[in-house]
Amino acid sequence: MIRPIRLSATLLFLFVLSLASHASGTSAQSQKGVGPLNARAAVLIDAATGTLLYAKNPNLVLPPASLTKLVTLHLVMEEIRYGRLSESEIIDIDKRDCSPYIPYGSSIMYLQPGMKVSVKDLMLGAAVVSGNDAAFALARRVAGSNEAFAEKMNAAMKEMGFKDMHFVEPSGLSEQNLVSAYEFAQFCRIYLLRHPDVIAELHSVPSIAFPRPEHAVPGFTPPGNTIQYNKNTMLFKYDGCDGLKTGYIIEVGYNLAVTARREGTRFIAVTLGGMSTPKANGITHRTADGTALLDWAFANFATVAPDPGPAPVVRTWFGQSKTVTLRASDTLAVTVPEEKRASVKVEVNAPEAIDAPVKAGQKLGEVVYTSGNEVLRRVDLVAENDVTVAGFFQRLKDTFAKFFTGLFRAKNRPATATAKA
Numbered sequence: 001m002i003r004p005i006r007l008s009a010t011l012l013f014l015f016v017l018s019l020a021s022h023a024s025g026t027s028a029q030s031q032k033g034v035g036p037l038n039a040r041a042a043v044l045i046d047a048a049t050g051t052l053l054y055a056k057n058p059n060l061v062l063p064p065a066s067l068t069k070l071v072t073l074h075l076v077m078e079e080i081r082y083g084r085l086s087e088s089e090i091i092d093i094d095k096r097d098c099s100p101y102i103p104y105g106s107s108i109m110y111l112q113p114g115m116k117v118s119v120k121d122l123m124l125g126a127a128v129v130s131g132n133d134a135a136f137a138l139a140r141r142v143a144g145s146n147e148a149f150a151e152k153m154n155a156a157m158k159e160m161g162f163k164d165m166h167f168v169e170p171s172g173l174s175e176q177n178l179v180s181a182y183e184f185a186q187f188c189r190i191y192l193l194r195h196p197d198v199i200a201e202l203h204s205v206p207s208i209a210f211p212r213p214e215h216a217v218p219g220f221t222p223p224g225n226t227i228q229y230n231k232n233t234m235l236f237k238y239d240g241c242d243g244l245k246t247g248y249i250i251e252v253g254y255n256l257a258v259t260a261r262r263e264g265t266r267f268i269a270v271t272l273g274g275m276s277t278p279k280a281n282g283i284t285h286r287t288a289d290g291t292a293l294l295d296w297a298f299a300n301f302a303t304v305a306p307d308p309g310p311a312p313v314v315r316t317w318f319g320q321s322k323t324v325t326l327r328a329s330d331t332l333a334v335t336v337p338e339e340k341r342a343s344v345k346v347e348v349n350a351p352e353a354i355d356a357p358v359k360a361g362q363k364l365g366e367v368v369y370t371s372g373n374e375v376l377r378r379v380d381l382v383a384e385n386d387v388t389v390a391g392f393f394q395r396l397k398d399t400f401a402k403f404f405t406g407l408f409r410a411k412n413r414p415a416t417a418t419a420k421a
Contacts (some may be wrong), residue, residue, distance in 0.1 A: 003351060034296045038285035040253075040273030041181040044293045047259060047266035048303045049377065050189050051335040054269075058182035061164050062272045065247030065255045066107065066130045066231075067184065068172035070191060071153050072167075073126060073202070076119070076138050076158075077195050085142065087120040097136035106173060106255040108133045109210055109228065113205055114217040121210060127202035129247065132171040139170040146170055162187065164196030172403040175251035188244060189255050192268075193331070199259075208229050233278045233283070234258055234290055241294075245266075246286070256284035258290040269293040304344045305333040310348040310365050312381065317402050318395045319356030319387040326350055326364055329380040334369040336376060343371045353402075358387040 025190035034054055041062060044054035052058075079085035095101070095113035102108060109131030111117065116131075117137070123135030139149035146169045153167040164180035165187070192198065207229045211222040234241045242259035247255035254274035259266060271289045276282040312326045336344060350365030359366075389395070 015203060020252050020373065023095040033300065034292055037271065037275070037289045037292065038274045038282075039256075039271035039289050042269065042271045043181040043185040044269045044297055045185050045189060045190055046301065046303055047058045047192060047268045048184060048305075048331045048333040049263075049335045052182070052299060053267075053301060053335070055182065055370055057363075058179045059164065060272070061178050061180050062255075063175045063177050063249060063252040064172060064179045064184060064272070065177075065249045065252055066132075067245050067247045067255050067257050067270075068167060068170065068174040068177050068244050069126045069130060069135050070257065071156070071167065071171040072135050072138060072149075072190065073123060073198070074158060074191050074195070075152055076123060076142060077198070077294070079142055080119075085119060087118065087123070089119045089141075090116045091122065091141050093117055093133075093137055094140060097133050097140060099133070101172060102136070102171075106132050106278065107231065109208075110226070111137060112211070112215075112217050112220045117215065118294045121208075123202060124208045125210060127245070128205050128230045130210050130231045132173055134402070135171040139378060143342055149320050154352060157187075160187070160190065161345050174246055175249060179272075181272050184267055185230050185271075188259070188270065191265075192259070199242050202233065203232075203245070206235060232258070234260075234287060235241065237287065238291060238294065242299075248282070254286040256286050256290050258294065259263070260294050260298075262298055263302075264305075265298070265301070266298040267294055267301075269297075274315060300338055301335055302338055302341045303333050304341055304369075306344060306346045306369075308346045308348050312348060313366060314351055314364060315353035316358060316397045317353060317355045319358065319392055320390045321385075321387045321396070324354070324358050324401065325365075325384045326365060326381040327384045329361075329363075329382050332379060334377040337370065338375075340371045344376065345370050348381070356387045356389050358383045360384065360386050370404060 025151055037056060040293055041057040041060040043058050045052055061301045080087060093111045093113060093115040098111050098113055099108060107130040109125030109129050111133040122134045122138050125131035136146060139146050143149035143152055149170050152169045158164040159304045162183045166178045166181050167175045169172050207226040207227050209227055212225055212303045215222055231246045238260060240262040250274050258272045259268045260351060276283050313323050314326060316322060316324050334344060347368045354364060360383055362383045363380045364383055366380060367379045371377040
């Protein structure tokens, strides 16, 4: 089985650039069948392939509100990945990360100055109950301040190739944080690929117990175990939903980044700028929009992943290694309309041999998905590792071996007919 390559952060993030050019061109066709949405902007993609299935004002730039916390959590998990932070680390809560420094009525996990709270509890507080205090505490631990953390957020977005995403703080309270629905949906895809355990460990968690008795500080004693429930009500209402995040500030309205998985197919929907109406409040409209997009996706599309077989091994001439193994540059799957599911075929194209040097990540072949005569998707096959040029004697040896190998193949190659006009 060909396995997707474990890309560096930079290479994985750059993949989104290849999708950006399709954002505007797909919207008109993909609107059919969903019906009117309350949100000002909306995007629906397949999580496996990033294929854009629906778009309404996909490039309209709006404040993400608490969807911002997904970017904050991404940076925190990157710190953990590289050993600069641990989920078990205990953080001393600063008074600047607590009420009244956080606006009255906004979402908090009820941190108190002087509390000692684990990084994992703070991550759950940010993901499950959308705690602005949790986002502030995490940002202060990683970067020293909200402002310095925002600089890290923007650097990460730039590295990913996103042009419409900009942040001034880590919680989403500021209307100066900005994203587009298309780029944020693609960010969510990368977020799930980069952190495959985040759904189970954070976003599908229905509730947290916080504060607990051990979080008592002078002047504050928790009243037993306080249960706080996930702000994403679609977790409890929509079959297959297991994330991701809701958001609201008055400057933009009601936002949603939602994902659901059924029978091996996962979709991601992002809606921005939902509003209350005389018929229903904004939360009801937000849920209805997310439900309509996911219902339409599951009714009409599927992710198909036929087995392409073992990973190709290519002979390398003149190299210090005699072979190089190829890996896929992205998820080996294709998004298709339901009626084409059974007709999808996969073909692996790779050379038998290549001359050194070879660079890790260099394209050497591709996996092609087709339905009849239609090419549905191509996924590059790239070198898993570097192959440097060998010394003089090995190169001389390979010169003779390559010559006689080619001669033998030419001698035994069957004659081919010449096409006539």
